[in-house]
Amino acid sequence: xxxxxxxxxxLSAFFIEIGELTGFAGRxxxxxxxxxxxxREFLRQSYNMGNKSMLLVGxxxxxxxxxxxxxxxxxxxxxxxxxxxxxxxxISIVREIGPVVIALxxxxxxxxxxxxxxxxxxxxxxIDAMEVSGTNPFKFLVVTRILATTxxxxxLVILGDFIALLGSALVENLxxxxxxxxxxxxVFNTLExxxxxxxxxxxxxxxxxxxxxxCFKGYNSKKGTAGxxxxxxxxxxxxxxxxxxxxxxAVFITDIFYP
Amino acid sequence: xxxxxxxxxxxxxxxxxxxxxxxxxxxxxxxxxEGENLxxxxxxxxxxxxxxxxxxxxxxxxSGKVEVLGREISTMKRQELDELRADIGFLFQGSAxxxxxxxxxxxxxxxxxxxxxxxxxxxxxxxxEALNNVGLPHTINMMPAELSGGMQRRVALARALILKPKIIxxxxxxxxxxxxxAKEIILLMLDIQKKYKTSSLIIxxxxxxxxxxxxxxxxxxxxxNYAEGSFEELSASKDPKVMAFFK
Numbered sequence: 212x213x214x215x216x217x218x219x220x221x222l223s224a225f226f227i228e229i230g231e232l233t234g235f236a237g238r239x240x241x242x243x244x245x246x247x248x249x250x251r252e253f254l255r256q257s258y259n260m261g262n263k264s265m266l267l268v269g270x271x272x273x274x275x276x277x278x279x280x281x282x283x284x285x286x287x288x289x290x291x292x293x294x295x296x297x298x299x300x301x302i303s304i305v306r307e308i309g310p311v312v313i314a315l316x317x318x319x320x321x322x323x324x325x326x327x328x329x330x331x332x333x334x335x336x337x338i339d340a341m342e343v344s345g346t347n348p349f350k351f352l353v354v355t356r357i358l359a360t361t362x363x364x365x366x367l368v369i370l371g372d373f374i375a376l377l378g379s380a381l382v383e384n385l386x387x388x389x390x391x392x393x394x395x396x397x398v399f400n401t402l403e404x405x406x407x408x409x410x411x412x413x414x415x416x417x418x419x420x421x422x423x424x425x426c427f428k429g430y431n432s433k434k435g436t437a438g439x440x441x442x443x444x445x446x447x448x449x450x451x452x453x454x455x456x457x458x459x460x461a462v463f464i465t466d467i468f469y470p
Numbered sequence: 471x472x473x474x475x476x477x478x479x480x481x482x483x484x485x486x487x488x489x490x491x492x493x494x495x496x497x498x499x500x501x502x503x504e505g506e507n508l509x510x511x512x513x514x515x516x517x518x519x520x521x522x523x524x525x526x527x528x529x530x531x532x533s534g535k536v537e538v539l540g541r542e543i544s545t546m547k548r549q550e551l552d553e554l555r556a557d558i559g560f561l562f563q564g565s566a567x568x569x570x571x572x573x574x575x576x577x578x579x580x581x582x583x584x585x586x587x588x589x590x591x592x593x594x595x596x597x598x599e600a601l602n603n604v605g606l607p608h609t610i611n612m613m614p615a616e617l618s619g620g621m622q623r624r625v626a627l628a629r630a631l632i633l634k635p636k637i638i639x640x641x642x643x644x645x646x647x648x649x650x651x652a653k654e655i656i657l658l659m660l661d662i663q664k665k666y667k668t669s670s671l672i673i674x675x676x677x678x679x680x681x682x683x684x685x686x687x688x689x690x691x692x693x694x695n696y697a698e699g700s701f702e703e704l705s706a707s708k709d710p711k712v713m714a715f716f717k
């Protein structure tokens with residue numbers, strides 16, 4: 212009986228949160244098109260998110276390509292299909308693994324960072340101070356950050372995909388004596404518009420989700436340092452779940468248009 | 471009577487505010503006169519901060535009238551409220567300095583929001599003037615985390631002053647500071663009041679602060695003005711509830 216009550220309570224809290232998140236997203240679009248535009252802050256956020264995530268994305272991408280190729284090589288060799296390696300790796304990375312893995316890594320870095328930053332600003336009354344200064348804190352803090360993640364995540368994913376392919380090409384060069392030129396020729400011959408376009412479009416949604424949830428959790432965090440930690444943590448958990456849901460929907464829609 | 475209305479910069483009448491079942495303010499009244507230092511004392515959770523947040527439009531009252539500089543807060547549009555806020559300085563309890571910005575950027579922030587009031591070419595001059603007022607011009611390029619608690623409070627005061635406001639709200643200005651630094655902040659508040667002829671509303675638990683700075687005091691209890699008068703009058707009161715504040 213208690214378990215049933217607890218489940219119903221949690222389910223109800225979940226749907227209330229979804230409703231609040233939807234309202235928060237609605238407010239984002241409402242404020243996005245109203246003046247003044249906080250362009251300087253948007254550029255600052257984009258620079259911080261992009262520049263400071265490049266190393267993480269580069270290392271993750273490189274290891275991803277390297278490991279994926281090393282692990283796939285024996286199986287492909289067994290079937291005498293090792294020459295298909297560049298095609299297989301490029302399609303897997305560009306279509307699915309690159310965007311999802313890099314978005315998850317960035318949800319951890321950027322999403323939790325936004326959650327913690329806004330949460331601590333709320334707790335220490337910095338958001339109130341901003342409002343009293345005659346600034347719309349939602350516009351200054353939330354709109355700029357969501358916009359920055361929406362635009363920067365696709366760029367970082369493209370960079371990560373490219374570095375992953377470099378890692379894969381390195382393995383092929385060392386193990387299979389395949390030149391970089393030959394490897395990338397095969398990659399570009401394999402990849403089509405239908406591989407690149409939907410994969411890139413979905414990364415905009417990934418970026419939007421990372422920024423939206425991070426801001427939502429931080430902006431609505433409860434008082435106290437525990438609230439800041441919780442905001443940061445739940446931003447990552449909620450975003451990760453949302454990324455898989457978006458990915459599922461994106462794959463489903465892509466399959467309709469490019470069967 | 472007419473002259474008194476003219477000199478009233480803040481007028482709160484029958485203010486009610488609650489959070490669910492918890493009624494925090496139950497018909498609170500307050501008038502702050504031009505150039506006056508009014509101290510508001512009350513127990514923790516008595517609604518002092520809620521009242522001050524209603525005054526700057528950070529919270530919406532359930533009912534009652536809140537007028538600042540002759541304008542009713544609840545009927546104002548966002549842009550009008552932002553313009554009014556240029557005439558209000560607010561020193562937050564924990565200083566509330568933007569920790570991702572330098573001291574200079576913290577002080578420039580309100581200036582950039584009110585370009586109608588100030589020429590942005592003179593920001594350096596205004597920032598330095600504000601920091602000189604609090605004796606911290608050398609901290610201009612430092613981050614808030616590099617400053618002590620007392621220095622942060624001074625920088626926050628400089629930020630509250632930079633728009634040359636007509637009214638300053640101080641929310642627990644000496645809380646968390648050692649007695650010497652607290653005294654420095656109190657003297658600084660007096661200097662500023664003399665220099666800029668501001669009207670000040672000070673929320674504090676600090677009896678020393680109230681004694682030095684107040685022209686008039688209000689004791690807030692159970693959401694209403696329980697007692698009102700000068701420091702001397704209230705501290706001499708025989709009412710046990712009033713006496714409890716001065717122990």
